[in-house]
Amino acid sequence: MREIRYYEALNEALAEEMRRDENVFVMGEDVGLFGGTFRVTEGLMAEFGARRVRDTPIAEAGIVGLAIGAAFAGTRPVPELMTMNFAIVAMDQIINHASKMRYMFGGQIDIPLTIRAAGGGGTQKGAQHSHSIESWFVNAPGIRVVIPSTPADAKGLLKTSIRSNDPVLFIEHEMLYSVRGPVPEDGEDLIPFGVADVKRSGSDLTIVAWSKMMHEALRAAEALDAEGISAEVIDPRTLDPFDWDAVLGSVSRTRRCVVAEEGWRTVGVGAEIASRVTEALFYELEAPVQRVGAVDVPLPYAKNLEAAALPNAQDIVRAALKITT
Amino acid sequence: MLSSADKIRLYKQMLLIRRLEERVAESYGEQEIGGFTHLYIGQEAVAVGAISALNNDDYVISTYRDHGHYLARGGDPKKFMAELFGRETGICRGKGGSMHLADVENHFFGGTGIVGGSLPIAVGMGLACSYRDDDRVVMCLFGDGATNQGVFHESLNFAKLWNLPVVFVCENNFYGIGTDVRIASALTEVHKKASAYGLPGYRVNGMDVLEVRKLCDDVVGLVRGGAGPALIEARCYRYQGHSMTDPGRYRARAEEELWRKRDPIPRLAASLLSAGLLSEERIAELEREVDDVCEEAVAFASDSPRPALSSLYEDVYNETYPSDPHA
Ligand SMILES: Cc1ncc(C[n+]2csc(CCOP(=O)(O)OP(=O)(O)O)c2C)c(N)n1
Ligand SMILES: [Mg+2]
Numbered sequence: 001m002r003e004i005r006y007y008e009a010l011n012e013a014l015a016e017e018m019r020r021d022e023n024v025f026v027m028g029e030d031v032g033l034f035g036g037t038f039r040v041t042e043g044l045m046a047e048f049g050a051r052r053v054r055d056t057p058i059a060e061a062g063i064v065g066l067a068i069g070a071a072f073a074g075t076r077p078v079p080e081l082m083t084m085n086f087a088i089v090a091m092d093q094i095i096n097h098a099s100k101m102r103y104m105f106g107g108q109i110d111i112p113l114t115i116r117a118a119g120g121g122g123t124q125k126g127a128q129h130s131h132s133i134e135s136w137f138v139n140a141p142g143i144r145v146v147i148p149s150t151p152a153d154a155k156g157l158l159k160t161s162i163r164s165n166d167p168v169l170f171i172e173h174e175m176l177y178s179v180r181g182p183v184p185e186d187g188e189d190l191i192p193f194g195v196a197d198v199k200r201s202g203s204d205l206t207i208v209a210w211s212k213m214m215h216e217a218l219r220a221a222e223a224l225d226a227e228g229i230s231a232e233v234i235d236p237r238t239l240d241p242f243d244w245d246a247v248l249g250s251v252s253r254t255r256r257c258v259v260a261e262e263g264w265r266t267v268g269v270g271a272e273i274a275s276r277v278t279e280a281l282f283y284e285l286e287a288p289v290q291r292v293g294a295v296d297v298p299l300p301y302a303k304n305l306e307a308a309a310l311p312n313a314q315d316i317v318r319a320a321l322k323i324t325t
Numbered sequence: 326m327l328s329s330a331d332k333i334r335l336y337k338q339m340l341l342i343r344r345l346e347e348r349v350a351e352s353y354g355e356q357e358i359g360g361f362t363h364l365y366i367g368q369e370a371v372a373v374g375a376i377s378a379l380n381n382d383d384y385v386i387s388t389y390r391d392h393g394h395y396l397a398r399g400g401d402p403k404k405f406m407a408e409l410f411g412r413e414t415g416i417c418r419g420k421g422g423s424m425h426l427a428d429v430e431n432h433f434f435g436g437t438g439i440v441g442g443s444l445p446i447a448v449g450m451g452l453a454c455s456y457r458d459d460d461r462v463v464m465c466l467f468g469d470g471a472t473n474q475g476v477f478h479e480s481l482n483f484a485k486l487w488n489l490p491v492v493f494v495c496e497n498n499f500y501g502i503g504t505d506v507r508i509a510s511a512l513t514e515v516h517k518k519a520s521a522y523g524l525p526g527y528r529v530n531g532m533d534v535l536e537v538r539k540l541c542d543d544v545v546g547l548v549r550g551g552a553g554p555a556l557i558e559a560r561c562y563r564y565q566g567h568s569m570t571d572p573g574r575y576r577a578r579a580e581e582e583l584w585r586k587r588d589p590i591p592r593l594a595a596s597l598l599s600a601g602l603l604s605e606e607r608i609a610e611l612e613r614e615v616d617d618v619c620e621e622a623v624a625f626a627s628d629s630p631r632p633a634l635s636s637l638y639e640d641v642y643n644e645t646y647p648s649d650p651h652a
Contacts, residue, residue, distance in 0.1 A: 029501070029502070029504065030502050030503050030504055033503060033504070033505075033508070033575060034502065034503030034504065034575055037502070055504055055508050055509070056509070057470070057473035057474075057501075057509040057510065058440045058441070058470045058471065058473055058474060058501055058509065059473050059474050059475065061475055062475065085438075085439070086439070089439065089441075089474075123359065123360060124359035124360035124411070124422065125360045125361050125438075126360055126361075126421065126422050126424055126425060126438065127420075127421075127425070127438075128424070128425075128437065128438035128439055129360075129361065129424075129438055295637060295638075295650055296649075296650045297637060297638060297641050297650065298641070300419065300420045300632075300637060301359075301360060301408075301411055301417075301419060301420055301421055301422030301423075301425070302411030302412070302415075302419035302420065302422075302631060302632050303359060303411050303631075304411070304631045304632065304634065305411075305419065305420070305632055305634070305636065305637050308634050308637050309637060
């Protein structure tokens, strides 16, 4: 299969869905003439014009609110928030409005809306540009949370998100945009929500990880392999809905589990996974579920401090060794 | 009226900002500096003209394009460079970096990376001034892009409603990253946005430090005197890309060249020369002095240690508890 980069896979998904459905349109800061901060919307303005690729003011609450309204009224907006931290500016629209209105209105309306945003640290962008805050959104019912780690997952899941009739927060990672991987060319090769992917099989230990941490988990699995420990790496790919069967099935075989996320450890998604695994498999577990995550401080700028604050493969290895040896 | 010594001081400050920023670009290229780094080159006249109109105990608050503001407020170039290098001796101990310079001793409340984020905070500082009935004013500097955020409108309304001593200074450089102000703003004459909330709106040539200073002297005086908040639109231009990673291809060459001809630094030099307030020799001397400061700043930064890993856990709270993360 041909290999393309993560940002190119996203770009393809957008272009294909826009060709397929006239109601799909893109809007956001610098998405049009500039071609997108991370090149995801590159070329779309040339193909689809300014009606369907809309440059907006810097006004995140407005961008998301407008997109909700446009979705009410029958279109399928795909707004881009330049980074996840700016989703915080739009939090009221995302949580109080997008995620609740269908329910409050007794199911009378659909909100087919896909909010794309880039998250993640590792490039010294400091405390206001780097955090992984997916857990905040997973906490709220009513909005799907999609977080792909590979180019193929990025493409297949973005297409599913755009076709979904519910609001979706689609979280990309700044450090993954240039990652290459095989991606199907078939425009109908969609990846369903709620289906985890086993990125590496193993028998001694299950590592649950998504987004950039999935790649750290693969690196950790290599290192563990050298120690004679066989680690399975499961990427849930969507955090809401969540493929509990896949994770519980794997852990019931391996009897050991490490959850690794880039966000703060406290009340992270990992806390939920650890607790569900424990509830379901307490008597089968050989050891307590381990959680790896960011240190609970705002991300510092200095390179050495940032590196110390963010979790990596070594942290996963350390957690794994704690429960396997 | 400004004395000739005042004018020379303004010249030297602009030159210092320009030359230090050139060093920043160099060090970024050498990967000593990372993250998002937004240069102030081209806009020096705004920071220097506006901030020099303030008293030492007035408050200043900025954005992520904060280098010029920090330096114009009297920030130490060494601690500036050390911060950008991510060193322990940096003004924020290496925690903030380029976008989050703060120098509270100089009443400079720093850079925020969230467009529009500082505006209500500025109004809040104005509220404290009014609450205590002191004589201070707050100067809030931000870009044209910020004027389309909801908080801009909330802030102007609050400031006027409660008659707070806030001078809003919008640096209109006509772009928010790659987006032309005409694509982002229904009303491109930013100063007119003031009228919606009953504030006076002024426009000034942000490429002329003396004009900026003169207007700011007047406006700061009025605001300090209790006239209520005001909005100043300083029209200016950034000579570099939005940040170090932006080649800035979306701007027309001719437009860039036009604005380069309006460079505030040679402009002031020419006027001081022709008025006989400066000589070519004195200019060369000033340049040497500034270059020495830059040299020292870079040397100080690169000789400084990286922050101790234990500092990762410090500064989150004033009061700590055993359950807080620690080394
Ligand atoms: C809330 C928010 N949205 C988006 C961004 C990304 N961003 C950083 S700077 C910028 C442009 C700001 O333009 P302007 O206010 O004109 O200031 P300038 O950079 O021209 O000084 C954008 C969109 C951000 N930092 N914060
Ligand atoms: Mg601007």
